[in-house]
Every structure is written in structure tokens, then in C-alpha cells.
Amino acid sequence: MTLHEIGQLLGCGENGDMREIHGMNTLRDASSKEISFLSDSRYEKELINTKASAVILPASKAHLLPEGVIALVSEEPYMAVAVLSKYFTKPIQSSTKAPIIGEGTQIYPTAHVENGASIGKNCTIMSGVYIGAESVIGDDVILYPNVVVYRDCVIGNRVVVHSGSVIGSDGFGYAHTKTGEHVKLYQNGNVVIEDDVEIGANTTVDCAVFGSTFIKRGTKIDNLVQIGHNCVVGEHSIMVSQSGLAGSTTLGRNVVMGGQSATAGHLSIAPFTTLAARSGVTKSITQKGVYSGFPLMEHKLWLKMQAKLAKILES
């Protein structure tokens, strides 16, 4: 697809640029063969350094682009990105290369490994497991029955994933029309799970829109946990059952999330923070500590609040 064709598709007018575009990416990560976008003014300062060949953005921001980068002007850039994302999404199957299977790896007969995938040594890939195209699995990995790994994911060494968990399903992202319909933002990123991570049963980890959702080294995740697209879960963190992370939230190392706790999206949680069971986080946490409640507060304050409420109840 050429830049010219993209301009026409998005109704941004004729630009006559016949360069072939290979993909979409963020302002920060786009290469000169990719197209990028500005749909959230928080990222405006990244315009100046982008290496993208073209950027979808509102007219009022076009003057901020570096020389040579083409402006694809749209007053609804997020919708334009959604519309375009469909053209760059990768198919479920895209390789004719038989999967590479390491020595000592056992694959049950009802597991399905797509072409282009690669599995390391001494793994156990149990019945009903699915491993998507171009995924890379390390050594000594156990995928229990019916685990699903979508395409392009990367799983480190000694990772264990329990039954029914889904790694790399599409993030939940849509642009909305004025009449209330939802246009899918195709998710072109992946999930990267580092060494020594263990994931419980029926947990879901969504792939990134662009780039990667990360589960870092040594982290342990319980059953029925939700991790949204583009999250980063720091090293040696703990997520207890039924907790959830909305998209693009970053946990520092050794964060503990209690059962049924959750965070909003686009937050950053300081390393060594503990979030009590049921806590709900709506703002970033910069100071490590123990937090409770919804709205969230320091656990000490939450206890004080409960004591005050108990008095009100008696009054």
C-alpha cells in the first residue's frame, strides 16, 4: 500500500507519494517504512523526533512535523488509525516454514503449532494447546492443556502456563462513530513473557496494539486475571486471582496486587507497592506503600476510615 493510496483511503487527499508502507507504529517506534499518528495530545512532543514516513494528525498539529514527514490530515485521527489498521493486520497463518521443535520437547497429538513458530528444548506442550505463527517459545516451558498463544508472542525459559490461559488475544480497542458504532483497532503487537514467569488457569493477557505487552522475569500470576494491551508487569510481581489491569498500565518490580483488585489504564505503579484485595487504582502511584479501597488510599487511612464509618453507624 502506497502513501498515496493510504491518503485516498482515509480521505486525506492526494499526496502522490508512491513509497510502499509496511506497517503502522507509534511516533516513537515507527521506522521510515511505517506510518504513525497523533490521536492523544500527550504524545505531541514525540512528533519532532519521529522517523515515520507520514503521520495522521489534525491540521492544527501538522506544522510540528519534522521536515520530510508527510502529514495525513484528519480531524478524527483515532478513527483513521482504526480504519487503516485493518489493512496492516497479519493473517492467522503467514508462513510455510514448518515449526522448529527443540530436542526433548514433547508435543501432544492434539496440540496445534502453526508454521513459522519455534519451540525450544525440553518443553511440554500438552493436549489442545495452540501456538500461533511466528511465536517463539523458550526452553523447559510447560503449557498445560488448552493454553492458547496467539501469533508473534515470545515466551522465555522455564515459563509455566496453566490450562485455559490465553496469551496474545486482541486488546480491547475501538474507535467510535458519531452514530455510536465501534470500529476495531486491529492489534498488531504481541506479548513478551520473560523467564521464570508462572501464569495460572483461565487468565488472559492481551497483545499490544503496537509493540509489546510485557510480563517480566519471575512474575507470578494467579487464575482468572486480566492483563490489558500494552501493559508492563515488572519483575517478580504478584497478581492474585481475579485482579485486572486495564490497557497501557505499568507495574514496577515486586508489585503485589491482591485478589479482585484492579487498575485503570495508562497508570504507573511504583515498585514494591502492595495493593490490597479489592483495591481500585485510578491514579498513578509514585510512592511505594500499602494501599486499599476504592477510591484508593493508604491502607492506614483506609483502616481509619472504616473506624470512622463504624462510629457513624453506631450514632
Next chain:
Amino acid sequence: MTLHEIGQLLGCGENGDMREIHGMNTLRDASSKEISFLSDSRYEKELINTKASAVILPASKAHLLPEGVIALVSEEPYMAVAVLSKYFTKPIQSSTKAPIIGEGTQIYPTAHVENGASIGKNCTIMSGVYIGAESVIGDDVILYPNVVVYRDCVIGNRVVVHSGSVIGSDGFGYAHTKTGEHVKLYQNGNVVIEDDVEIGANTTVDCAVFGSTFIKRGTKIDNLVQIGHNCVVGEHSIMVSQSGLAGSTTLGRNVVMGGQSATAGHLSIAPFTTLAARSGVTKSITQKGVYSGFPLMEHKLWLKMQAKLAKILES
């Protein structure tokens, strides 16, 4: 099973009516070959118009039946329905007709499609998927690995269901004996998913007791969401991860349910309502707006409440 036999089974006495009964249904939807029931006085006004051949109901309501409709008198009608439901439940396999598969549809070798099912054109039915008897799948549908569709379900065109989600599992319904045992109400309905719906990973949508659970056109549902039996999710609604709907609740069009929010059963939520993350709905909502908290209140009031509580904490 004749009406006479049903009367005997339920201990309602001899009625001598040898008509063959083919099923059970609600007062509103029962045909003259079906039996119905009154177990909840809210539905009393539907007695007068029922076309059922017979109705299970308490003695005190028998006089409300239209002429020609037989009363099967029971002081525990819900228990009688549960006992009887077992006799009308459909078996897992019930057809010898090979499934119909549309042109251009790819079915992975470990997928299992029951006899009597029908799949449209250009679908992708991935590994480990199960499609139950008499289910009807539209065109251009993607069922990711290990999706399960129980029998009799209907899935529209361009629907996408991510890995591990379960469509049409039994609703959670039991009658309770006086000694505390639970008697299963067999779920004889289905799930209908309309066009352009997308459902995330490891989500569950229960089938209806009678009739259908509906997910209407264009609705998008995230991971780990629960939708109870007989719910109706309106067009272009959004349900974020870990949210839940108890049985028989209806969402209007373009309702947004935030993460971990939930509703009780038998409610009706006005179109264009937004329920904030973690909100819990226990009464029907007739006015669109943004609501928060548990108990639920307008979001503006919830913010005011939090400000008041913060002051109490400081005092």
C-alpha cells in the same frame, strides 16, 4: 409425554388428557403443544393470553386461566418446572445430518462440529473449537482456538470470538428443596449473537432457560465477562473486562459497562447509559447518564460522596 403423564409425574393428580406435549415455555411464548408455568406473580397478567396446553401454578391462580387450558396445580411450581425440565432437555447429539460447511470456510483438524450444525462461508474455525448440534454460524466468522458453542446457538456474520470463550453453557438455575438441596432447571434455550459482535477471551455467555440470550448487533465484549441466561445486550454496547450481568437483565443500545462492574438480575438499563468501573446495579435505570458506586448513584453524586468522606476522614 402426555399431559396425563406429566400430571402424574408432578403429583398434580390424574387429568386423563392424552395430548402429547413437545416442550416447555414461558406463558407468553408457549404453543398449544407446550406446557407453561406461573412461579413468579409478576407474570400473572400473562395467564389470560397464554396459548399453552397446560400451566403449572398454585391452586389460588387456577381460576385466571383461559378456558381450555389445563391447570396443573402445584404449591411449588418452580420445583415442578425444574423436575419436569429434565424430561424435555435436548441431548448433546440429536442429528444424523452431517454439518453443512460453506465455501471458503477453513476448519482446523482438531475442531469438532456436531451433526446438524451449519457454518457459513469464509469462516475460520480454529483448533479445539466445538460447535454444538443445530447451531448456525454465519459468514466471515472467526472462532479462535478452543472456543465452545453449545447446541442450538445462532451466530451472525462477521462475528469474532476469542480463545476460550464459551457460548451457550447452561444458565445457573435451580429450585431448592426444603432440606436445602438444589434441583437443576434444565436450560432449553439458546444464545443468539447478531452481526459484527466481537467477544474477548475466556468470556462466558449462558443460554436461556427458554427462548434466547441475545447479544445484539455491533456489541463488543472484553475478556472474562459473564453474561447470565436470558440477558439481552443491546446494539453497540461495550462490556469491559471482568464485568457481569446476572440473569434476565436487559441492556439498551450503546450501554457501556466499565471493568468489574455488574448488575443484579431482572433489571433494565436505559440506552446510552454508562456504568463506571466497579459500579454495581441493583435497580433498573430508566434515565440515561453516568453512574458509579455500589450502591449505585449518579457519578456526580458519587464524586460528592467521596469528597464528604474525605472530610470525615480528616475530622
Next chain:
Amino acid sequence: MTLHEIGQLLGCGENGDMREIHGMNTLRDASSKEISFLSDSRYEKELINTKASAVILPASKAHLLPEGVIALVSEEPYMAVAVLSKYFTKPIQSSTKAPIIGEGTQIYPTAHVENGASIGKNCTIMSGVYIGAESVIGDDVILYPNVVVYRDCVIGNRVVVHSGSVIGSDGFGYAHTKTGEHVKLYQNGNVVIEDDVEIGANTTVDCAVFGSTFIKRGTKIDNLVQIGHNCVVGEHSIMVSQSGLAGSTTLGRNVVMGGQSATAGHLSIAPFTTLAARSGVTKSITQKGVYSGFPLMEHKLWLKMQAKLAKILES
């Protein structure tokens, strides 16, 4: 592995005892061929009666051991147990005995039954189901598509498990190093599900560390429920969707847990207790009743509290 080797492995010094040890267990349940431990002073009183050959415990408690029981002294006994648990964990496959399948049982071709498992009469084991080594399934059981039963589990008669549910996945247990890494406590127990239990879709029931997680007779569990390791769910209990039990909690008979409710670990809930939707239990409940809220209180008090809060809001 001899006691001598274990002592060396754990850095407890040389004990020269060449007895072969076959496993690990709790103080109460350990046999003379097993090793036990004291990592929680609540169990101190069980030292005197233990039949274990040796006990891992702090120096200060060693004098409490019965004569003949060897002390393996460790100031971090829980970490020592975690380190040792790896050596006693059972492999995924451990039998060459073909599974025993009862008369009238139907097993779909893509189901996988490990050697050493046994399935009773008239069961339906659907597509994608996995049944682990040495598991024992009763008569008239239905396992819907993609249910997973880990090794050593026991499932009674007339049990129904809906699609995607996972029985016997590893409990969430780790010892923590001083530098914040997590050392897995291998889970060597199982899950026992008694007769007439029904479990919904995508629910998870973890196996016990030692001994069994129990779901007792007649209990009904909805979709997306979490049951932690070593829990006991009493007879005829009800757990509604998205509720959760942390590890080692015991529900008495006929407990009802509403949607999204949860308990902390190591609690005991009185028979016939009802926990309202969203309630969160952090202390044991000794008096049956209806409870709500988080922190939990009697439902009557919770209603009063909401009335008081409403007044504050108006003020």
C-alpha cells in the same frame, strides 16, 4: 531421597539417617515415610502428635518434637519446604497402565485421557477434554468440551462440569527470598469433587498443596469462579459467578456466595450463611446470617449504613 540427603539439601546439617522419604505432608497427615514442617505457629500444637519421620522447623521449636522425630532446623522453614517440594512433585505422566473406561462411556476423539486414569460408566467426555494421570471419574459424569482435570483428582457420580473449567491446577503458593524472588511451592495434593456437583464454564479449582481441595455433595458453582488450594466447599453450597475463595477457606453446608463476592484465606464460614453480591469476607463467620459489604457486616447494618451515608450526602 534419604533424610540425610534432605538435610544436606536444605543446609540443615548432617543427620546420617538413611531412611528413604517418600513425600511431604502436614504435621497431622504425615506418615512415618514422610517429612513435615512447622512454618506457622498456629500449628505448633500438632507437633506433639505428628507421625512424620522428620520435621523442618526453627531451632526454638525443636524441643517440642516427639521422641524419635528428627528435627531439620531451619530459620526459614517455609522456604525450605518450597525448595524441597520440587523433589517430591509428581510428573505429568507416571503410569503405563492404559486408562480404564466404564461401559456406556463416550469419549470424543480429541479428548486426551492419560494413562492410569479411570472413568466410570455412562459418562460423556467431550472434545478437547483432558483427564490427568491417576484421576478417578465416577459414573454418569458429563465433562463439556475443553474441561481440564489435572492428575490425581477424584470426581464423583453425576457431576457436570461446563466448558473451559479447570480442576486441579496448581495452587498459588510461593516462598519469597530476601531479594524479592518467588520460589514455587509445588502442589502435591488434589481436588475431590463429590456426587451431584455442577460447575459452570471457565471456573478454576486449584489442587491442594498437601491433601485435598473439596467440593462437597450437591454444591452448584457458576461461571468464572475461583476456588483456591485446600478450600472446602460444604454440601449444597451455591457460588454465583465471579465469586472467589482464597486458599484454605472452609464453607459450611448451604452457604450462598453472591456474584463477585470473595473471602480471604484460612477462614471458616458457618453453615447456612448467605454472603450478598460483592461482599468481602476477611474474618471467619461463626453465626449464620445474611452479610454484605466490604468490610463485611450484617446485611441489616449494611442497609442502615447506606441510609446514613445517603443522609451525609444530602447534608
